[in-house]
Amino acid sequence: MVKVSREEILDIINGYDKDDLTIATLGSHTSLHMLKGAKDEGFHTAVVCEKGREVPYQRFKVADEFIMVDQFKDIVNDEVQEELRDMNSIVIPHGSFVAYAGLDRIENDFNVPMFGNRDILRWEAERDLERKLMIESGIRIPQKYNDPSNIDRTVMVKFPGARGGRGYFVASSTDEYHEKINSMLQRNWIGEEDVKMAHIEEYVSGCNYCIHFFYSALNDEVEVLGMDSRYESNIDGLCRIPAKDQLDIGLDPSYVITGNHPVVMRESLLPQVFDVGDKLVEGAKKLVPPGMNGPFCLQTLCNDDLEVIVFEMSARTDGGSNTFMHTSSYSYLLFGELMSIGRRISREIKNGAADDSLDVLIT
Ligand code: ADP
Numbered sequence: 001m002v003k004v005s006r007e008e009i010l011d012i013i014n015g016y017d018k019d020d021l022t023i024a025t026l027g028s029h030t031s032l033h034m035l036k037g038a039k040d041e042g043f044h045t046a047v048v049c050e051k052g053r054e055v056p057y058q059r060f061k062v063a064d065e066f067i068m069v070d071q072f073k074d075i076v077n078d079e080v081q082e083e084l085r086d087m088n089s090i091v092i093p094h095g096s097f098v099a100y101a102g103l104d105r106i107e108n109d110f111n112v113p114m115f116g117n118r119d120i121l122r123w124e125a126e127r128d129l130e131r132k133l134m135i136e137s138g139i140r141i142p143q144k145y146n147d148p149s150n151i152d153r154t155v156m157v158k159f160p161g162a163r164g165g166r167g168y169f170v171a172s173s174t175d176e177y178h179e180k181i182n183s184m185l186q187r188n189w190i191g192e193e194d195v196k197m198a199h200i201e202e203y204v205s206g207c208n209y210c211i212h213f214f215y216s217a218l219n220d221e222v223e224v225l226g227m228d229s230r231y232e233s234n235i236d237g238l239c240r241i242p243a244k245d246q247l248d249i250g251l252d253p254s255y256v257i258t259g260n261h262p263v264v265m266r267e268s269l270l271p272q273v274f275d276v277g278d279k280l281v282e283g284a285k286k287l288v289p290p291g292m293n294g295p296f297c298l299q300t301l302c303n304d305d306l307e308v309i310v311f312e313m314s315a316r317t318d319g320g321s322n323t324f325m326h327t328s329s330y331s332y333l334l335f336g337e338l339m340s341i342g343r344r345i346s347r348e349i350k351n352g353a354a355d356d357s358l359d360v361l362i363t
């Protein structure tokens with residue numbers, strides 16, 4: 001397969017009418033605030049929408065154009081791409097776009113200018129690449145165990161692919177690890193292949209902060225725009241009953257995300273926040289040029305030694321940014337006006353279009 005060529009994308013963007021750009025995305029995930037933010041910055045907006053899913057975009061009045069498709073994955077179809085280019089579209093990727101379009105097609109077949117670095121999407125999706133980026137950036141991540149016989153403390157066991165925390169489990173010894181793996185195999189929850197790929201890492205007992213950053217390639221600056229914490233089933237329900245009943249209830253904890261709360265950190269932790277964001281941006285520039293342009297999110301746990309430990313990253317808008325579709329405490333500090341991640345992306349595109357540097361922002 002041949003990768004989408006940089007020259008082709010630059011030709012397309014050079015052919016666009018810069019005064020009539022459209023901000024487009026797939027109707028799912030964080031698209032409401034991306035489209036709203038684009039409208040607030042004066043752009044024309046388009047949503048690629050699966051039939052039957054159009055109501056929120058109509059009722060919240062965020063989309064000027066609707067490109068209706070039978071299935072989300074049709075966003076990469078040739079006709080849809082042509083329609084997007086005809087509207088001078090810049091497409092904003094998000095988690096559902098990546099999941100439905102698929103990394104191969106985004107890298108090889110999607111000939112529409114995309115905001116940010118399309119190559120880095122694979123680095124957040126594949127656990128080994130993600131770890132490589134985090135390790136080479138020099139940020140603190142949970143210790144990994146290559147062999148279950150080395151388990152010497154409580155660990156969290158994860159299986160391949162983002163499963164929204166489903167099927168992850170906690171174990172405190174090698175025996176408990178094997179016991180739980182065998183029980184999952186017997187119930188057909190996992191297969192032998194999953195066991196080979198099981199990822200074992202230190203369980204970090206701490207508070208969850210998912211930090212939403214924006215790296216402005218135009219200003220060469222890392223911004224902190226908001227934070228959320230996850231609301232996960234069944235763990236957040238289990239924690240609401242006394243410990244003795246938690247044992248009696250006989251439920252294994254699971255970490256299936258169901259929602260998000262906005263959150264702020266104690267102020268003395270913020271230097272660490274900027275430090276991890278800056279380090280990741282520098283690491284990404286070296287490993288995956290042009291780097292971490294645009295929004296990214298670091299999912300962290302802060303332990304009682306007040307260490308901020310990063311256990312996961314998104315190299316595009318993360319779903320938790322929906323907690324500040326209007327603004328957050330942090331984006332207020334920086335901008336003093338309503339500023340979501342969606343609006344920040346469109347502001348960057350607007351600035352890029354004004355000083356003829358869109359080529360820096362798109363791939
Ligand atoms: P997914 O990528 O499938 O959504 P995550 O890696 O984000 O899964 O993990 C899901 C949840 O599991 C997290 O939100 C957090 O609550 C918990 N978790 C993940 N890694 C750790 C860890 N090392 N220590 C403690 N809890 C963890």
